[in-house]
Amino acid sequence: MRQRVLARVYDYLILNLIVLICLYLFNVNSDFPLERNGYWSVYYVSYYILIPLLWSGYVIGKKFSNIRLTHSGGEDPTFKHTFLREFVGFYLLGILTLGGSLIASTVMMAVREDGRGIHDFIGGTRVFNAEEH
Numbered sequence: 001m002r003q004r005v006l007a008r009v010y011d012y013l014i015l016n017l018i019v020l021i022c023l024y025l026f027n028v029n030s031d032f033p034l035e036r037n038g039y040w041s042v043y044y045v046s047y048y049i050l051i052p053l054l055w056s057g058y059v060i061g062k063k064f065s066n067i068r069l070t071h072s073g074g075e076d077p078t079f080k081h082t083f084l085r086e087f088v089g090f091y092l093l094g095i096l097t098l099g100g101s102l103i104a105s106t107v108m109m110a111v112r113e114d115g116r117g118i119h120d121f122i123g124g125t126r127v128f129n130a131e132e133h
Contacts, residue, residue, distance in 0.1 A: 001109040010061035048086040085123025
């Protein structure tokens with residue numbers, strides 16, 4: 001579970017850095033990465049939905065942490081899997097439960113043998129050490 005949390009932190013920091021560099025390079029006067037308003041949410045959720053499709057289950061943070069997202073059967077995730085996992089199971093459910101589902105998922109990932117959280121069940125996914133597969 002520790003690797004999964006670190007992977008999210010890496011991604012958050014890297015995405016913020018990329019946005020800040022782009023804002024600086026293009027001289028855009030905006031603070032949206034710091035306020036996490038609608039633009040940031042679309043950018044962040046899109047990253048988690050699309051990049052694993054293009055990079056065989058990896059996002060930058062998962063690659064650094066040597067973990068990989070797959071369909072629960074072991075195949076590469078599809079758009080349906082990543083959309084259900086990230087948008088419905090992580091983002092939307094997190095908002096609807098005022099963060100309660102995120103806490104429950106964290107506990108589930110810590111105590112379950114397979115390390116799956118609520119968002120993994122909704123998306124039909126699992127995360128594992130990339131060396132295992």
